[in-house]
Amino acid sequence: MISHASCRYAMLVCYLPPLPPHPFAGKSTPLSRLQLDRRLALLEPEDARDLATLEEIVHWEHIPLASTDENLALRARDALTRLRTPALREMLIWRLELRTLVGALRRRRLGLSAPTVKETWGWGGCLDSVRRHWERSDFNLGHRYPWLAVAERHLMQGEHTALENLLFTTVWEHYVRLAWKHHFDFEAVVLYVLRWHLLDRLTRYAPAAASQRFGELLAQGLGGQDRLFTAPSP
Amino acid sequence: MNEVDALTVGLAWAGIFAPLALGAFGSVIGCAIAGQAAIGAMLDVETGFARYIGVSVMPSSQTIYGIVATFTLNRTVTAETAGGLIGLGFLAGIVLAASAIWQGHCCASAIQATKVKPEMFGLSLAPAAVVEGFAVFIFVFLLVLSADIPQL
Secondary structure, rough: OOHHHHHHHHHHHOOOOOOOOOOOOOOOOOOHHHHHHHHHOOOHHHHHHHHHHHHHHOHHHHHOOOHHHHHHHHHHHHHHOOOHHHHHHHHHHHHHHHHHHHHHHHHHHHHOOOOOOOOOOOOOOOOHHHOOOOOOOOOOOOOOOOHHHHHHHOOOOHHHHHHHHHHHHHHHHHHHHHHHOOOOOHHHHHHHEEEEEEEEHHHHOOOOHHHHHHHHHHHHHHOOOOHHHOOOOO | OOHHHHHHHHHHHHHHHHHHHHHHHHHHHHHHHHHHHHHHHHOOOOHHHHHHHHHOOHHHHHHHHHHHHHHHHHHOOOOHHHHHHHHHHHHHHHHHHHHHHHHHHHHHHHHHHHHOHHHHHHHOOOOHHHHHHHHHHHHHHHHHHHHHOOOO
């Protein structure tokens, strides 16, 4: 009846500005990382540690590019032992499973064979089904992950932006669904931070600037050799 | 007075005080939850502070009902009155406490909703008002039924 834990962070949750209802609805994050960190200073030290543990695994900027699958699996296992609540562990496992499935789709598109039992390449309860149903478009997991068939179609047709948007929306909606069960507790704060990260990544995308940068890199890489491919003058 | 009588008398006195004690217990928790939400909201916005504070003290009404209920139940404790005092007092107290705590949750949600959409301030208070309504039912029926407990 007292439910102290469920309202532990009523102040912090109300201190955080609202996020947009959809990841593509916002042009920028409602607050900067600096402002967010200042507000997250209200977390208890052990909760702050849990959040940091989760962020280390979930956010790409914390993962070195040279990390191997084994390395990532070891880090995930270590993080799962350090997280104190089942709700946080479930959040992490769900995200790892999503990455595992997307990784499997990409692997299959490259024409590689199904991973072997001994191979460490992913995480979660989906590994066995992926291995056994490698030839099926949704690895026989369509009932659990309805987005999988759509993701596979985007990948096969080379629609990478659509795939990225689908994954963003899927993760965002999953977090929104979870947030309905958590109003003023620590999980509510964690879900806010996870959605903030998604929004931060999405709003930092600048297609025009990226295209210009790509052109510059291409010109730099080719040097003067791009003239080799120009049509000879008559 | 034998042991059973002593226990009954003790419980009857506790029953008299239960609406106030349990109502205040619930109000403490409810106001604390809603108050923390109000402070958080006030840190993030520039206007509407009075609204947030006003909403955050809504769960205090259960203590007021408890005071009136305890005064109403207060009478000489005898074998005839003990049963009624225990039953009415404890049940009313439990419901008052529960309604205060959950009203605190409703008020915190209303504060958060109002912060996002100020225009829905009135509507966001509806759940808290409904919870208050159940506390009022309990209070009114306690007043009605307590009239049947002999006043010696």
